[in-house]
Amino acid sequence: MDEDKDMLNGANLEVKAPALRPVYELHRASEPAVRRATSCSLCPARAICFGGNEPQNSDEGIDSIVHTRRRVFRGEHLYYAGDAFKSLYSFRSGFFKSYVDTPDGQSQVVGFPMAGDVVGLDGIASDRYERNVVALDDGEACVIPYANIQGLAARSPGIQHQLHKIMSLEIVQEQVIVAMLGRMRAEPRVAKFLLGLSQRFAARGYSHTKFRLRMTREEIGSYLGLKLETVSRALSLFQKNGLIQLNFRSIEITDLRGLDGVTKGI
Amino acid sequence: MDEDKDMLNGANLEVKAPALRPVYELHRASEPAVRRATSCSLCPARAICFGGNEPQNSDEGIDSIVHTRRRVFRGEHLYYAGDAFKSLYSFRSGFFKSYVDTPDGQSQVVGFPMAGDVVGLDGIASDRYERNVVALDDGEACVIPYANIQGLAARSPGIQHQLHKIMSLEIVQEQVIVAMLGRMRAEPRVAKFLLGLSQRFAARGYSHTKFRLRMTREEIGSYLGLKLETVSRALSLFQKNGLIQLNFRSIEITDLRGLDGVTKGI
DNA sequence: CGTTGCGTTGAATAAGGTCAAATAGAGTGG
DNA sequence: CCACTCTATTTGACCTTATTCAACGCAACG
Numbered sequence: 001m002d003e004d005k006d007m008l009n010g011a012n013l014e015v016k017a018p019a020l021r022p023v024y025e026l027h028r029a030s031e032p033a034v035r036r037a038t039s040c041s042l043c044p045a046r047a048i049c050f051g052g053n054e055p056q057n058s059d060e061g062i063d064s065i066v067h068t069r070r071r072v073f074r075g076e077h078l079y080y081a082g083d084a085f086k087s088l089y090s091f092r093s094g095f096f097k098s099y100v101d102t103p104d105g106q107s108q109v110v111g112f113p114m115a116g117d118v119v120g121l122d123g124i125a126s127d128r129y130e131r132n133v134v135a136l137d138d139g140e141a142c143v144i145p146y147a148n149i150q151g152l153a154a155r156s157p158g159i160q161h162q163l164h165k166i167m168s169l170e171i172v173q174e175q176v177i178v179a180m181l182g183r184m185r186a187e188p189r190v191a192k193f194l195l196g197l198s199q200r201f202a203a204r205g206y207s208h209t210k211f212r213l214r215m216t217r218e219e220i221g222s223y224l225g226l227k228l229e230t231v232s233r234a235l236s237l238f239q240k241n242g243l244i245q246l247n248f249r250s251i252e253i254t255d256l257r258g259l260d261g262v263t264k265g266i
Numbered sequence: 267m268d269e270d271k272d273m274l275n276g277a278n279l280e281v282k283a284p285a286l287r288p289v290y291e292l293h294r295a296s297e298p299a300v301r302r303a304t305s306c307s308l309c310p311a312r313a314i315c316f317g318g319n320e321p322q323n324s325d326e327g328i329d330s331i332v333h334t335r336r337r338v339f340r341g342e343h344l345y346y347a348g349d350a351f352k353s354l355y356s357f358r359s360g361f362f363k364s365y366v367d368t369p370d371g372q373s374q375v376v377g378f379p380m381a382g383d384v385v386g387l388d389g390i391a392s393d394r395y396e397r398n399v400v401a402l403d404d405g406e407a408c409v410i411p412y413a414n415i416q417g418l419a420a421r422s423p424g425i426q427h428q429l430h431k432i433m434s435l436e437i438v439q440e441q442v443i444v445a446m447l448g449r450m451r452a453e454p455r456v457a458k459f460l461l462g463l464s465q466r467f468a469a470r471g472y473s474h475t476k477f478r479l480r481m482t483r484e485e486i487g488s489y490l491g492l493k494l495e496t497v498s499r500a501l502s503l504f505q506k507n508g509l510i511q512l513n514f515r516s517i518e519i520t521d522l523r524g525l526d527g528v529t530k531g532i
Numbered sequence: 533c534g535t536t537g538c539g540t541t542g543a544a545t546a547a548g549g550t551c552a553a554a555t556a557g558a559g560t561g562g
Numbered sequence: 563c564c565a566c567t568c569t570a571t572t573t574g575a576c577c578t579t580a581t582t583c584a585a586c587g588c589a590a591c592g
Contacts, residue, residue: 100441108445169391217571
């Protein structure tokens, strides 16, 4: 979570933006993706990435398709909507925001991917990414060129299936969001959001009761279909009721069961 | 749209439900899926299904993976959430509703698939379908066993890519719904829903200004995150403003541009 | 011809959004 | 390290919107 702080800054400004990019990105743009001694066998995201179904002969295995990694600093975009689709990305660390720009110039958050999550699947449909992905916290992603995946998937049924599973899972999980947006009131939504984060942190070996929110209230609100004030009020209420202890971005869930109860209340 | 009315009724009640199935299904349950003289070259879903990338030698082509079809009558389920995942389905005709049951016993509509749409992708992730799919109108689906797809996709890069595209498209389209649910007011939502239907009918060669709603106001509401009364009020308002002409389920869009304007209003 | 399900409409209510002001933090530059 | 600035957050008061509750109309069906 707090690795990758030892980077050199300032070098290699890439200028190929399809849209205006925030000024702060210029301060420390990422190095270009570099081939490294990447071993998927050591990757914390490995299990999630390919579910241990990789072929046994290592020349043909995952290591052959993931040949670069890319660091992404806070505020920097991994890709923009409209960029040509070339690769999927599997995060090794960091915390990110996936969003789309709506016709009316607003932005709609569609997810908060983190270590172990795969992004880029939105690009396959039209050969261009449909979403934007930006780092809310410094991190690193494995670059998985789609061309390589295609070849490997053709040779390895296990990997083919795992790729399908990842896509299917994304479809199913989006439907969970839809169900939430469609049916739940404000407070249950916020509660479910916190519990969702909690579970995801837990699955990655972090504390599931004490963590830092990497996103603003407004970003939470966008994701949940609420205004930032409503999010803030809900959080304050949870605190007043002893369900959480919060200090701006730092949160501790003190009554997991109670919070889960809020979820049920419509 | 109105074919398949000539079926024999009453035979072959299948009893293998994982959940209670509505009584009306017993009146005319579907025949079991049968191998038929199926030619994908005649299938209306063909282009959407595999985008014309099928291999030229017909033995190895699409025809080899779609070997059965299945009729589904109004009120009958194509599959239930929890059923073992075996196949994808590509609709040749009919109109359907895809929904999930929420923990609190409600049901949340997640889509209205129709001819040319593919369903079942939700089942790959966990080997069980996550959604329910029920016919709102008699129809027929091509049964595409997943095992067959895997084999063919491994042999044909074009088909592999087309499958990925279908999945990616579903991911992207769900995100459109999320954006709608998260940002729009009631009337714009309903307007966008109508325009969406209009486009889909147009893409299939039907009138895009005059069609029949196959679903109830409540189902529309569930899909849009609104109550049925709100949907009804929105429709009535559109009619009052001369944007549509509606008579219960029959609708005619009389001012396409005007309706599109409603969409923009937040 | 009553029953049932679907749809419309109205009035009251509650939920969330909007507007506004105060305050805390984080980042920046001296 | 400190002051300054900008952004994020909280909270209150008020307002708009959609939901809730309820009554009624219509059509299909036994």
